[in-house]
Amino acid sequence: MENYSIFIVDDDPWYGELLEYHLSLNPDYSVTRFTNAKSFLDQLQQKPDLVTIDYSLPGTNGLELFSTIRSVYPSMPVIIISGQEDVSTAVELLKKGVNDYIVKDENTKDLLWNAILRIRENQSLKKEVETLRKELSQKYEFEKLIKGNSPAIKQVFGLMEKATLANINVSITGETGTGKELVAKAIHYNSNRKDKPFMAVNMAAIPGELLESELFGHEKSAFTGANSRKIGKFEEANKGTLFLDEIGELSLNLQSKLLRVLQERELVRVGGNEKVKLDVRLIVATHRNLAEEVRKGAFREDLYYRIIGLPIPLPPLRERGNDILLLAKFFLDEFCRENKMEPQLLTSSARERLLLYDYPGNIRELKAMMDLAAIMSNGKEVTAQEITMNATRSEDIFTGELKTLKEYTSYIIGHYLKKYNNNVVEVANKLDIGKSTIYKMLQQKEIPA
Numbered sequence: 001m002e003n004y005s006i007f008i009v010d011d012d013p014w015y016g017e018l019l020e021y022h023l024s025l026n027p028d029y030s031v032t033r034f035t036n037a038k039s040f041l042d043q044l045q046q047k048p049d050l051v052t053i054d055y056s057l058p059g060t061n062g063l064e065l066f067s068t069i070r071s072v073y074p075s076m077p078v079i080i081i082s083g084q085e086d087v088s089t090a091v092e093l094l095k096k097g098v099n100d101y102i103v104k105d106e107n108t109k110d111l112l113w114n115a116i117l118r119i120r121e122n123q124s125l126k127k128e129v130e131t132l133r134k135e136l137s138q139k140y141e142f143e144k145l146i147k148g149n150s151p152a153i154k155q156v157f158g159l160m161e162k163a164t165l166a167n168i169n170v171s172i173t174g175e176t177g178t179g180k181e182l183v184a185k186a187i188h189y190n191s192n193r194k195d196k197p198f199m200a201v202n203m204a205a206i207p208g209e210l211l212e213s214e215l216f217g218h219e220k221s222a223f224t225g226a227n228s229r230k231i232g233k234f235e236e237a238n239k240g241t242l243f244l245d246e247i248g249e250l251s252l253n254l255q256s257k258l259l260r261v262l263q264e265r266e267l268v269r270v271g272g273n274e275k276v277k278l279d280v281r282l283i284v285a286t287h288r289n290l291a292e293e294v295r296k297g298a299f300r301e302d303l304y305y306r307i308i309g310l311p312i313p314l315p316p317l318r319e320r321g322n323d324i325l326l327l328a329k330f331f332l333d334e335f336c337r338e339n340k341m342e343p344q345l346l347t348s349s350a351r352e353r354l355l356l357y358d359y360p361g362n363i364r365e366l367k368a369m370m371d372l373a374a375i376m377s378n379g380k381e382v383t384a385q386e387i388t389m390n391a392t393r394s395e396d397i398f399t400g401e402l403k404t405l406k407e408y409t410s411y412i413i414g415h416y417l418k419k420y421n422n423n424v425v426e427v428a429n430k431l432d433i434g435k436s437t438i439y440k441m442l443q444q445k446e447i448p449a
Contacts, residue, residue, distance in 0.1 A: 003030035004120065005047075009040045009065070010054040010081070015104070019052065019081075022109045023116070037065050044072065050119060052112065055082035055089070066098055077119045081108065145186050146179060147330050148323035151429070152315040156183070159312045164190045169307055171247075172285040174314030177362030180285035181245060183312060188241040193281055196240030199233045204246040211254060213270050216261065222271020234267055234278055241281045247307065248288035248299065259303045282307060317359040317366060321430035327363060328354050331370035332382065344377055349384035355412055355431065357389055406446075413438055414447040 006029055010016035013035060020033045032048070034040040037060050040051075051069060055062035062080045069076055079100045080093055090101040100115040102108055146153065163170050164187055172180045181200060188198045206214050213222075217232030233242060244250075250258065261267045262282065266275045284307050293299035317324060329346060336343050346354075350373075359365055373386040416427045417438075424442075428435045441447050 004028050005030045005049045006032070006116070007040060007043070007048040007051045008033045009035075009037065009051065009057065011035050011057055012054070015054075019109070019112065022113070040065075041068065044069065047073065048076070049123070050077045050079070050116060052079045052081055055080050055084070062098075063093060063096065066093070066096065070097065077123070079112065079115055079119075081112070145182055147327050148320060149326065150315075150320045150323045152320055153323060156312060156314060159310065160187055160190075163187045163310050163312065167191075167193075167281050169281070169309030170283045170312060171290070171308050171310070172283065172312045172314060173290075174285075174287065175316050175360075175362055176287050177364035178314040178316060179363055180314060181243065183314065184241070184243040184283045184285065187283060188243075188281075191241070191281070193240050197237050198241050198243065199237040200243040200245060201233050202245045204249040208251055208254070211250075212257065215254075215258070216267045216269055218270035219272040222269070226271065229269070232267070232269065234261065234280055235276055237280050239279050241283060244282065244284045246286055247284040248286040248290055248293055252298075252300065255300045255303050259300060259306060262303075262306050282309075317362045318357075319430075322432040324354055324359075324366070325351055327366055328370050331367045332374055335371045335374045339374075341374065342379060344374060344379070345381040347381050347383045350382045350387055352409065352412055353384040353387045356415060410441065410446050411448060413441060417447065 006023055008016055008019050008023075008031060010019065010033070016033045016035065020031050023029050023031045032043070034043070037057050053062045053065055057065065062082065066078050066080070069078055077099045079102060080098050081102050081104060082089070083104045085103045093101050099119055102111045102115065146156070148154075160183060170184070170187060172183055174180055184200070185198060188194060201214060203211065213226075213230060213232065215232050215234055217235055218226050218230050220226060220229050261278070265279070266277050268275055290299055290304055290308075294301045294304050317327075325346070328351075332344055332346065335341075354366075361368075369387060369389065370382075372388055373382045376386040376388070377383070413427065413431070413433075416430060417424070420426045420430070424435055424438050428438055438447075
């Protein structure tokens with residue numbers, strides 16, 4: 001690890017040497033001393049980790065030199081050391097951004113030592129935060145977070161990209177298990193709010209009588225059991241993003257209160273009078289058809305238009321073709337890695353069986369299937385026999401007595417042709433095979449009617 005570089009600027013040679021000697025007792029410090037501002041500025045391009053400046057220097061003062069440093073390196077820590085205990089000067093310097101102001105006396109050495117330790121600790125924390133933010137940003141890159149190459153998922157990526165460019169509300173729709181919260185997080189962590197909070201609330205998981213307090217907070221004694229003030233999710237998400245999952249489960253009474261908060265951009269906690277200003281980006285999700293809910297009178301039309309924003313429909317897994325195999329292999333590899341197992345292969349029969357299934361539980365269900373398959377396999381490969389499907393609909397699972405790969409292939413193509421009304425082009429795209437292959441098998445009557 002490189003030494004921590006400190007520049008000392010003091011026109012008193014004796015005092016400068018004293019500070020240099022004292023700081024050099026720490027083997028991690030690399031200390032360089034200057035007796036005037038010019039020689040110091042000539043070497044400033046070396047970018048020391050920290051600078052200490054004597055306030056009274058020939059031809060300049062600490063404030064002027066500090067301003068010069070900040071104009072070149074805005075984040076470089078600077079400590080001013082002065083022979084004068086001038087409170088107004090110290091306050092002015094600290095307001096300008098000086099990290100510390102130390103008066104020359106018998107305690108200077110210890111005060112300087114402790115000040116540098118504090119600054120180093122803060123610098124270390126800042127670097128750690130920046131590293132975590134960078135890792136988080138990389139983690140939520142669309143293609144890394146959401147696996148798939150199908151046209152359907154690429155269309156989702158395009159909409160997600162548009163959602164990161166502005167603070168428009170976003171509504172994500174799709175069946176259970178299609179990854180709605182992952183999409184919401186990816187949008188947030190790739191937007192200009194990525195350094196602010198991301199808060200998620202599942203409306204279906206919280207009892208209705210508690211949901212208002214959960215969203216908007218409450219004051220002490222607002223109701224029985226409210227022993228202290230509670231900050232709601234809207235306030236916690238201020239300046240960031242609030243993700244409301246299963247928004248379609250919200251009661252009409254709370255829909256009205258939510259609409260008011262969104263319109264006024266402020267809230268009043270339950271049992272309170274204080275208005276809290278809000279700057280929150282809203283992302284909602286639901287597996288319901290909200291437009292249909294509006295027609296039935298179960299969802300407010302004015303709230304619908306307030307939250308719809310940029311709609312992002314997520315395709316069910318069964319409509320993503322070869323993405324099924326890509327995700328299956330990803331989950332299989334992930335499970336083996338996390339459980340310190342040798343990597344396993346998916347056999348042809350396993351791949352064929354995976355493509356036949358309709359996945360009512362979507363991606364969540366596929367992951368559970370692959371976790372179980374990894375355990376049930378022989379430790380080297382997963383075959384069709386290890387693909388256990390707990391379908392809720394009997395037609396979702398192929399249970400025939402096919403033995404050969406050719407029979408599996410014929411059955412799969414026939415299955416998809418029925419599903420897509422004999423549209424050969426669409427089936428070829430879904431299964432990632434040539435149209436000529438399907439036409440040839442149809443001509444030779446190799447596909448079951």
